[in-house]
Amino acid sequence: MSTITKQAVQAVADLKAGYTIGHADVAILNELARIALASLEAEPVAYSLIFRNMDGVLNDYVNANTTFSTIEKAQAYGRGGNYVRQNDGSLQWVSDPSLDPVVVPLYSAPPAQLKTKE
Known part of the structure; x- marks a missing residue:
């Protein structure tokens, strides 16, 4: 199961605030996007x-x-x-x-x- 960390929340907050983000933050944001898309496509069990x-x-x-x-x-x-x-x-x-x-x-x-x- 994927989890959203405090680091991921901070990366999103920095992006919303208009700060420049680094490569690590881009990787975190890509992972958040993957989690969100997987959730949207979830099938009933x-x-x-x-x-x-x-x-x-x-x-x-x-x-x-x-x-x-x-x-x-x-x-x-x-x-x-x-x-x-x-x-x-x-x-x-x-x-x-x-x-x-x-x-x-x-x-x-x-x-x-x-x-x-x-």
């Missing part, structure tokens, strides 16, 4: 779900008991719906996409946020 209640309202937590290796497996699990009583008294499952869980990508570290000038 797994997927989980946020389920809805019977009114279609999302829970406020990711369900840790439902973790999948691919997005397709996560999407195929736990389709939303309700049981509807039939005329003969039996229950039949009726799919309702509005009750489907939301698939959440999980990362080994949070992806970097790309900030733009306003």
Whole structure:
């Protein structure tokens, strides 16, 4: 795992302040750029779900008991719906996409946020 050192923070501060930077600082800044780009391109390591209640309202937590290796497996699990009583008294499952869980990508570290000038 790459880390950002105090020396790297100082190199960025010096650059922002308009100071001339040396070869060592250029190497540090190149490493910081590599770390940032790797974070922006990070792929999820797994997927989980946020389920809805019977009114279609999302829970406020990711369900840790439902973790999948691919997005397709996560999407195929736990389709939303309700049981509807039939005329003969039996229950039949009726799919309702509005009750489907939301698939959440999980990362080994949070992806970097790309900030733009306003």
